[in-house]
Amino acid sequence: MSDTQYWLMKSEPDVFDIDDLKAVDQEPWDSIRNYEARNFMRDDMKVGDKVLFYYSNVRPPRIVGTMEVASEPYPDPTQFDPESDYFDEKSSEEDPTWQLVDVKFVQKFDNPVTRNAIKEEASLQDMVLLNRFRLSITPVTEQEWKKIHEMAGAELK
DNA sequence: GCCAACGTTGGC
DNA sequence: GCCAACGTTGGC
Numbered sequence: 001m002s003d004t005q006y007w008l009m010k011s012e013p014d015v016f017d018i019d020d021l022k023a024v025d026q027e028p029w030d031s032i033r034n035y036e037a038r039n040f041m042r043d044d045m046k047v048g049d050k051v052l053f054y055y056s057n058v059r060p061p062r063i064v065g066t067m068e069v070a071s072e073p074y075p076d077p078t079q080f081d082p083e084s085d086y087f088d089e090k091s092s093e094e095d096p097t098w099q100l101v102d103v104k105f106v107q108k109f110d111n112p113v114t115r116n117a118i119k120e121e122a123s124l125q126d127m128v129l130l131n132r133f134r135l136s137i138t139p140v141t142e143q144e145w146k147k148i149h150e151m152a153g154a155e156l157k
Numbered sequence: 158g159c160c161a162a163c164g165t166t167g168g169c
Numbered sequence: 170g171c172c173a174a175c176g177t178t179g180g181c
Contacts, residue, residue: 010179034164057179115180133162134178 005049006140007040008063008129009103010056018053018065018108026104030076031086033098037137042073042099044139051103052140052148054129055112062112063148066157071102109152123147 009029011017021027032038049069055062075096078086091097118124124147128138140148149156 012179059181061180133180134164136178 003046004142005044005046006051006142006145007045007049007069008052008054008127008138008140009067010054010136012057013055014058017055018105021053021067021103022105022108026070026102028071028076029100029103030078032076032100032136033086033088034136036135038099040137040139041101045069045073045101047071050106050145052145056136061115063109063118063152064112065108066106067103068106069101070104073099073101076100107154107157109154111152111154113148113151117151118148121147121151 016027029041032041047069051067051069052063053065053067055064075093076086076098078084079088079091079096079098080093081087086098088097115129118127119130124130124144127140127144128135129140132138146156
């Protein structure tokens with residue numbers, strides 16, 4: 001019995017795609033400005049948790065590979081940077097509002113799994129992805145994790 | 158490019 | 170504390 005947890009995290013590939021992650025290997029998942037998504041990173045994620053990498057705001061929206069949580073939570077540096085689009089003047093180094101985790105590349109799928117394919121798969125109807133529009137980090141069950149890999153023709157890693 | 162969903166802001 | 174106005178996300 002493993003205590004590994006599974007997640008899905010959205011990125012717009014124009015901003016950051018899975019090849020960018022593969023190139024750097026590990027990267028802070030910054031710029032999250034939604035409390036529910038932040039709470040998942042701050043309160044629930046553990047080093048070694050498995051994460052589906054999802055492309056949003058692109059056609060077709062799809063899961064393109066996987067990564068894993070690679071750090072404890074820590075303050076998102078972009079919130080302190082006045083030059084950043086994600087600067088938050090109400091946050092402070094003493095009491096930071098936004099926390100993130102690092103993620104590490106695991107694998108890129110040869111056959112990405114589209115949102116449409118997920119919608120058509122009976123066993124994936126309860127995926128939080130389908131039921132919580134606009135939430136950019138969502139939990140995934142072990143069964144969903146395995147089914148997505150099966151649909152991608154990918155090894156479980 | 159449109160626009161529905163929905164989180165946030167701010168007037169009262 | 171309510172809620173209308175507003176801004177953003179993200180599928181289509």
